[in-house]
Amino acid sequence: MNLSLNFVALKTIVRKEVVRVLRIWVQTIFPPAITMTLYFIIFGNLIGRRIGDMGGYDYMQYIAPGLIMMSVITNSYGNVVSSFFGAKFGRHIEEMLVSPMSNATIILGHVAGGLIRGLLVGALVTVVALAFTRVEVRHPLITLSMVLLSSTVFALAGFINAIFAKKFDDISIIPTFVLTPLTYLGGVFYSISLLPEFWQRLSLANPILYMVNAFRYGVLGTSDISIATAYAIVLLFVVVLFAVSLALLNRGIGIRE
Amino acid sequence: MHALSIRNLRKTYPNGIEALKGIDFDVAPGDFYALLGPNGAGKTTAIGIICSLVNKTIGTVQIFGHDIDTDLAAAKACIGLVPQELNMNLFETVQNIVTNQAGYYGIPRRKALQRAEQYLQELRLWDRRHEPARNLSGGMKRRLMIARALIHEPRLLILDEPTAGVDIEIRRSMWDFLQRINAAGTTIILTTHYLEEAEHLCRHVAIIDKGTIIENARMSTILRKLQREVFVLSLREPLASAPVLPGFEAALRADGELEVAVDADHSLNDMFQALNDRNIAVVSLRNKANRLEELFMRLVEGKSAGQAEAAG
Numbered sequence: 425m426n427l428s429l430n431f432v433a434l435k436t437i438v439r440k441e442v443v444r445v446l447r448i449w450v451q452t453i454f455p456p457a458i459t460m461t462l463y464f465i466i467f468g469n470l471i472g473r474r475i476g477d478m479g480g481y482d483y484m485q486y487i488a489p490g491l492i493m494m495s496v497i498t499n500s501y502g503n504v505v506s507s508f509f510g511a512k513f514g515r516h517i518e519e520m521l522v523s524p525m526s527n528a529t530i531i532l533g534h535v536a537g538g539l540i541r542g543l544l545v546g547a548l549v550t551v552v553a554l555a556f557t558r559v560e561v562r563h564p565l566i567t568l569s570m571v572l573l574s575s576t577v578f579a580l581a582g583f584i585n586a587i588f589a590k591k592f593d594d595i596s597i598i599p600t601f602v603l604t605p606l607t608y609l610g611g612v613f614y615s616i617s618l619l620p621e622f623w624q625r626l627s628l629a630n631p632i633l634y635m636v637n638a639f640r641y642g643v644l645g646t647s648d649i650s651i652a653t654a655y656a657i658v659l660l661f662v663v664v665l666f667a668v669s670l671a672l673l674n675r676g677i678g679i680r681e
Numbered sequence: 682m683h684a685l686s687i688r689n690l691r692k693t694y695p696n697g698i699e700a701l702k703g704i705d706f707d708v709a710p711g712d713f714y715a716l717l718g719p720n721g722a723g724k725t726t727a728i729g730i731i732c733s734l735v736n737k738t739i740g741t742v743q744i745f746g747h748d749i750d751t752d753l754a755a756a757k758a759c760i761g762l763v764p765q766e767l768n769m770n771l772f773e774t775v776q777n778i779v780t781n782q783a784g785y786y787g788i789p790r791r792k793a794l795q796r797a798e799q800y801l802q803e804l805r806l807w808d809r810r811h812e813p814a815r816n817l818s819g820g821m822k823r824r825l826m827i828a829r830a831l832i833h834e835p836r837l838l839i840l841d842e843p844t845a846g847v848d849i850e851i852r853r854s855m856w857d858f859l860q861r862i863n864a865a866g867t868t869i870i871l872t873t874h875y876l877e878e879a880e881h882l883c884r885h886v887a888i889i890d891k892g893t894i895i896e897n898a899r900m901s902t903i904l905r906k907l908q909r910e911v912f913v914l915s916l917r918e919p920l921a922s923a924p925v926l927p928g929f930e931a932a933l934r935a936d937g938e939l940e941v942a943v944d945a946d947h948s949l950n951d952m953f954q955a956l957n958d959r960n961i962a963v964v965s966l967r968n969k970a971n972r973l974e975e976l977f978m979r980l981v982e983g984k985s986a987g988q989a990e991a992a993g
Contacts, residue, residue, distance in 0.1 A: 426754065429787030436784025443777065515768035519829070522732045522762050523785035524754035681694065681735045 425526055433525035437533025438540070441507060445541045452503065452541055453548065456495045460549045463491055464556045467613065479615050479646045484557040489640040490612030493574060495549045497632065500542035500575040501603060504534050504582035505595045512586065517679060527673040531583060531666065538579030539572065546571060559643060566651065567642030573658045574635040578603075580665035587669070587678040611636045616648045631657060682746045683707040684837050684868040685731065690740035692726050700726040702892035703740070708870060708885070710745075710836075713863045715883035715900070716872045719981055723892045724872045725765055728841050732762045745836055758786065761835030763826045765842045765872075771815035775806055778814060779829050786833035793832065800828040803858065820851040827855070831862070838862070839870045844878060856882060876974040880904075886973070890981050906976060911969035912952075914939045917962035926955040940969060 445452045464484070472483030479486055511517040520530055553559050561567050581598075589595045610632030616624050627633050628649070638654035641647035647654075672678065685708040692701040700723045708714045718724050729735030731742055733749065742749045747756035769778050776797055783793030801807040804824040809817060814825060823843055830838060840859070844852045852875075859882060863869050873879055879886060879900075886903055888896040896903060915938055923933040929952055930942040939961075943952055956963060 426787065429754075432787045432789055433785050436781055436790075439784075440773075440777070440781050447772070511770070514770055515766060516770045516773075518734055518762075518764065518768045519782055520785055521734055522757060522760065523782070524757040524787070525785050526754070676736055680733070681729070 426524070430525055430529045433523065433529050434533050434536070437520075437530070438536045441503070441534065441537025442540055444507060445503065445537070445544070452499070453544060456499055456545045457548045457552055460491050460495055461552050463487075464552060468556055479644070481644055481646070482557070485559075485644065486615075486640075487613055488553040488557055488559055489643040490610075490636045492546050492549050492553065493571065493636050493639045494607050494612050496542040496546040496571055496575050497578045497607060497635070498599070498603065499545040500538040501578040501582040501585075501599065503541040504538040504579045505586045505589070505599075507537060508534055508583055508586035509589045509592075509595050512589070512679060513592075521679065527670055530673065531580070531669045534583055535576055535579040538582060539575045542575040542579070543571070546575075561643050562645040563642045565642075567639060570635060570638045570642055570654070570658070573655075573662060574639070577631070577635075577658060577661045577665060580662065580669055583669050584665065584672065587672050589678075606630050606632045609633075611640075611648060631661060634658060682710070683743070684710045684712065684745060685870065686741075686743040687727070687731075688741045690727065690730065690742065691738045692723075692730060692735065693738050700892055701730075701738075701740075704889065704892070704894050706887050706894060706897055708837075708868060710868055711863070711866060712868055712885050713859075713883045714868070714870045715879035715886040716870055716889060717876065717879060717886060717977060718872075718889035722889045724889055725841055727889070728762070728764075728839055728870075728872070731839065732760055733757060758833070759836045761830035761833065761838045763823075763830045763838070763840040763843050765845070767822055767826070769814050769822070769826065769829070772813050774811055774813055775801065775817070775825055776810040778825060779832050782829045783832045788833060796832055796834075797828075800831050804828045805854075820847045823847055824851070824855070827858070835867070837868045837870070841872050842874065843871070844873065844875060852878070876977055880973040888977060888980055896980055900973075903976060904973065909942055909944045910975070911940055911942045912949075912966050913969050914941060914956075914966050915964045917964050920961070924956075924959050924961060926952070926959070929955060 468484035468487055472487070475483045477483070508517070511520070550559060585595060585598045609627065610630050611627070616627045616633065619627065634649055634654035634657045637647040637649045638651050638658070641651055687707070688705050689703045690701050690705075691699070691703050693699045704723070704727065716724050716727070726735055730737045731744070731749075733753065742756075744756040744759045747753075747759065749756045773781070776794075779797040779801065780790060780793040783796060784790065788796070797810070798807065801810055804827060806817075806821060806824055806828060809821065814822060817825060827840075827843065844855055847855070856878070859869060859871075871879065871883060884900055886896070886898065886900050887894050913934070919937045920933060920939065923931045923939070925931070926941065928947055932940045934940055941952055943949065953963070
């Protein structure tokens with residue numbers, strides 16, 4: 425593989441993705457900030473006052489890391505799925521397919537785009553959170569690494585969704601019927617210790633639970649699950665989803681006749 | 682080494698349609714090569730396979746010696762593609778479309794910007810470089826796709842109906858541009874439905890029909906196969922009926938013009954002599970149909986008729 429060619433190509437895709445995110449910031453950056461502000465006002469401030477403490481923190485503090493992670497996950501996923509499917513739909517994916525850059529570069533470029541949008545939105549939501557509560561990061565390395573890894577997982581998942589998608593409905597089905605329920609049931613708003621045992625065990629099958637809890641551990645120092653398990657699961661997802669993306673692209677599934 | 686070498690290339694789509702039935706052809710470096718055929722003949726499928734946009738069923742494709750099965754990146758680096766359908770992000774600016782494409786080929790941004798200026802100037806798009814592509818006219822979008830295909834300075838440029846829907850003036854300027862880059866050494870493969878365009882530009886022609894190559898020769902050789910041409914003559918004085926011209930078939934058209942068929946055994950001088958003998962003065966003359974078009978129709982229709990006969 426020609427490394428310098430692929431490095432330039434990677435930078436080009438990342439630049440293109442950043443230009444796209446910033447060009448349509450009203451759709452990509454602004455709405456999540458508004459949504460999360462409403463979450464903080466309604467769940468954190470109005471309802472949260474009645475709920476009291478959770479995991480030893482007031483409710484607003486407890487949900488802040490989960491809401492930040494939720495916005496990172498959904499925006500990383502949303503960026504890649506819409507950008508890559510848009511390229512398929514508009515046929516400008518052919519610009520990349522005819523070029524000599526490797527398929528791994530195409531994946532990495534789009535994942536980096538998803539990561540950048542996820543982090544931009546995550547930073548904005550953090551600023552919003554600071555207006556409502558204190559956010560003191562206990563373990564910066566865990567916080568940063570977990571947000572990067574989780575963002576990567578969902579950017580890759582968005583990529584696979586875009587590969588299989590044939591129409592615009594197909595890129596909203598997974599976020600609506602899979603991603604959103606898993607996120608809401610992933611411990612963003614509550615500790616799973618509040619659930620009956622059966623539901624606690626079922627919750628452990630939700631990968632988002634590990635991401636939210638590890639991230640919350642990085643910020644607050646409290647978690648429902650083992651941090652080592654969370655890293656193992658998230659790393660496994662990164663490797664498996666990347667391998668699946670690469671295999672699909674190499675075989676031309678969904679992109680070549 | 683050939684610029685392009687194709688052997689036994691077959692493509693069967695999942696719905697069972699056999700788009701290519703084992704085609705073979707070579708394109709010499711520096712050639713201007715026409716790949717002609719009716720709609721659905723398999724031209725775009727062949728181009729899609731050459732450019733890695735379509736998976737082949739079987740066969741080999743080599744671009745300047747690089748096999749697409751074993752040396753795909755090197756093969757891709759040699760090709761620039763101007764596709765039949767618009768395939769650009771219409772919300773992206775003209776300059777970004779071109780420089781992004783350069784980046785995909787590993788050309789650093791500074792150099793890409795210099796080349797973008799060169800090609801956008803040449804294709805008269807420089808003044809529109811900061812505008813989104815959706816603001817461009819149809820002809821401008823076609824020119825932008827040519828600039829994009831050339832930004833990495835490919836050795837083989839493939840143009841799939843580049844002048845479809847483009848007005849005469851722009852088409853002529855595109856012809857001049859393509860002739861210039863071909864003269865500078867770029868091998869060009871052109872598919873077009875404007876056979877006048879192929880005859881004007883190309884030195885070699887292959888005709889593909891129903892997934893097989895039915896003719897493949899130099900343009901001059903192929904045109905010599907044309908045994909008969911029909912000319913339309915405007916006359917100084919109208920005629921009441923078609924004259925009898927020994928050795929020629931003549932017919933009077935509804936608009937008063939005279940059609941004369943001249944076969945390969947006769948010259949135009951013979952025809953004018955016959956007209957002079959009958960005191961018929963000719964004001965102007967033109968071909969009834971483009972020569973390549975006439976041959977193309979004869980080959981494609983002849984093959985269909987032959988197949989129908991064999992089937993019957």
